[in-house]
Amino acid sequence: MACIASPILLELLFFWNNDSFTRGLKAIEKSTSLLLFPIFIIGNYQRINFLRITQIYSIATTILMLLLFIRFNVIYPELMNKYLNGIDLWEMGYQFADSIGIHAPALNMHLAFVSVCALFFVFYSIKNEEKRSFKIIRLIVFLLSFFFVLFVNTRMALVNVLAGFAIVFFLEFKSKINVKKTGIISAIALILLGSILFFFVQKNPYMKEKYSKATFAYMDKVGKLDEIDHPEIKVFNSFVTRLSIWKSVWELSVKNLPFGVGASDGKPELVKYYKQTNQQFLAKYEFPTHNQFLDFLLKFGILGPIVALLYMFTIGFLGYDLKSAIIISFFMIFFTSNLTDDFLLRFDGIAFSGLWFSIFASYWLQQKTILDKGQKAA
Structure with a gap:
């Protein structure tokens, strides 16, 4: 709970260093969720159903994004026509994110995590031998979630989602699942993913330029x-x-x-x-820092990046200790996203990380409690 609350505790510790009392209070106000989430979620950790919450989150977010995508096409048909005709392709994802009032990299950080969760539940469906209809639904949710990551099209999120897929593949193949069924489903998913990616590159040739020349231009x-x-x-x-x-x-x-x-x-x-x-x-x-560790260094001095590392790597520890592909992927997505952005400055980034950090901690406590009971019984 102290690790989750560490950013707001840092702000309280250095409150005296603010030039403006009012702006200092506003900065603290944005981070209050890092105090509330641990108290209410970890304080009731026995009631947290980690897999159910994650499953509902991934499905609900994907459905919401589908509805927002349809809305975008209805309200802004001229933008979609422009994009389909290859005009101003660089701004496509940003215009979509702006239409729902979210910063594109922040939106795609969420979507990358949703897509990784959706892939995990495809494997979960195979492992638990669910009905074919459930497997098909999970596969459709996964493909849609990946489509939206590509549509918003921010570089870090695309790299992260592919790395997250690799983590899920690796950890799930190590578990006891039907290798033949998994191989078939994986082959189908890879073919469909490749088709979606090929379609985007063909319809959006700027992607080639964006991930090569545009990204690393004028380095001198x-x-x-x-x-x-x-x-x-x-x-x-x-x-x-x-x-x-x-x-x-x-x-x-x-x-x-x-x-x-x-x-x-x-x-x-x-x-x-x-x-x-x-x-x-x-x-x-008026560009902000675009790096959470440097941002905390600027604001809080030497102690700042230490607290940022503690906050993020504790999530990594929980994932490693639980051998959870979802939690490890979340850590990787959030950590690398904060290398090129500063999501602990934004309320959505603060709430997103604080909420899931608290859920992960609750799941970790549940597993430790079960393990302790088993050891006592033995």
Whole structure:
């Protein structure tokens, strides 16, 4: 419970370092769920049905996304026509995410986890020899969830979802399941996945450019983005922009060690530093840190990244100790997503991680209780 609450405890510990009392309270307010979730969920850990909650979550989210996708096509047909005709393909996922009021990388982090859960339940259906109709439904949910990851089309989420699939395959093949049936289902799933991916690459040729040239363009311009002609067009989402931001964050963080600039002052101080160092492009768009560990370093000094690592790697420990493909995949998705973004700044990222962290901890406590009872009985 202390590990889950550690980010808000850190904000309380360094509250004195905020320049604004009101903004400091708003920063704490965003993180209050990290206190409430552990109390109410872990405090009632015996009542938590981990697999049932995960199953309902993956199915319900996929159905919701399908309805929102249909809505998007009805309300914005001109955008879909534009995309189908190969115009402005780079903004497709961002326009869809904006239509439902969610930041595209945050949405796709959720969807990557949903897709991994859906694949897990395909194997679960095989292992427990469920009816064919259930297996087909689970397979359809999985394929739809993967389709939405591709549709939103953020780089880190796509890499994460494929890595998550590999984790599920590896751990489930080690368990006692019907190898023949699993092989058949896996072959069908791989063929369908490959077909979906092929379709997207054919209909969205920008994917080839996005995952090669666009991502790693202008790497010689780190910290000198204003030398690029129209950087907002050419490098807005490129890796060189992230590196330029991180360079500025690191320089500013080093100047403010050991206690940082304060929880409420991270972004204002960073934007001010962009202007001081004459980085007009970064200052104009007021880019945040895009790295949770550097963000905590800037705000809280030396203790910041230590707490961020503790928070995330405790999730990894729970997954490793339980040998759970779902929890290990969640850790990998959340950890790597925070290398290129800062989801503990956003309420959706805070609530998403705090909720599932508490559910994972409850499941871990259940398994430990069962194990202890078994050892006492023996």
